[in-house]
Amino acid sequence: MLHYHTHPVTAFQQNCSIVWCDATMEAAVIDPGGDLDELLAEVERRGLALQAIWLTHAHIDHAGGTGELAARLQLPIVGPHPGDQFWIDALPQQSAMFGFPPAEHFTPTRWLQDGDTVTIGRETLTVRHCPGHTPGHVVFHAPQIDRAFVGDVLFAGSIGRTDFPQGNHQQLIDSITQRLWPMGDQTVFIPGHGPESTFGRERRSNPYVGGT
Ligand SMILES: [Zn+2]
Numbered sequence: 001m002l003h004y005h006t007h008p009v010t011a012f013q014q015n016c017s018i019v020w021c022d023a024t025m026e027a028a029v030i031d032p033g034g035d036l037d038e039l040l041a042e043v044e045r046r047g048l049a050l051q052a053i054w055l056t057h058a059h060i061d062h063a064g065g066t067g068e069l070a071a072r073l074q075l076p077i078v079g080p081h082p083g084d085q086f087w088i089d090a091l092p093q094q095s096a097m098f099g100f101p102p103a104e105h106f107t108p109t110r111w112l113q114d115g116d117t118v119t120i121g122r123e124t125l126t127v128r129h130c131p132g133h134t135p136g137h138v139v140f141h142a143p144q145i146d147r148a149f150v151g152d153v154l155f156a157g158s159i160g161r162t163d164f165p166q167g168n169h170q171q172l173i174d175s176i177t178q179r180l181w182p183m184g185d186q187t188v189f190i191p192g193h194g195p196e197s198t199f200g201r202e203r204r205s206n207p208y209v210g211g212t
């Protein structure tokens with residue numbers, strides 16, 4: 001069975017999730033934006049073997065710790081979609097602008113495309129490309145536990161910002177309505193910031209995408 005633990009990291013309180021297969025105790029970390037020692041202590045405390053880094057997108061609060069963590073533990077970096085290459089290239093400027101520790105450069109071991117799958121232990125998640133907040137944003141869907149790790153696409157009561165370079169509001173709305181809603185109203189999503197919610201609740205009450 002797939003399990004997860006969400007640990008907010010960085011001054012932005014970004015919801016980094018550690019996901020693992022309880023049959024093998026192998027784990028992946030989604031969006032290690034920073035606070036690596038806290039994350040690794042959590043991995044250790046749960047007796048997990050960290051195998052991979054998965055990225056939803058390359059904003060500093062999500063990807064800032066990736067290069068250092070990958071180098072420290074020799075981990076593969078999976079994702080995001082190639083549309084975010086320019087955000088990876090801009091990590092040094094993002095670090096400086098937001099007062100983060102300098103982010104180490106990295107190159108993804110494997111880029112992700114819509115419909116790809118990622119596996120940890122005996123558990124497989126499906127990748128959906130959800131551009132709009134960033135052009136290369138992906139989400140990870142775990143239907144076996146009705147969960148989706150959606151980064152900054154959708155929040156409880158809100159949606160991702162689209163006022164960054166290559167942000168696109170209509171694309172974001174389309175990503176939410178055409179790629180997230182089909183996962184089902186019962187699906188609990190873990191957003192990049194703030195509390196969890198369900199797609200059903202957001203379809204009813206989210207002021208940006210309610211009634212869609
Ligand atoms: Zn973001």
Ligand SMILES: [Zn+2]
Pocket residue numbers: 012014059061062152192193
């Ligand atoms: Zn974020």
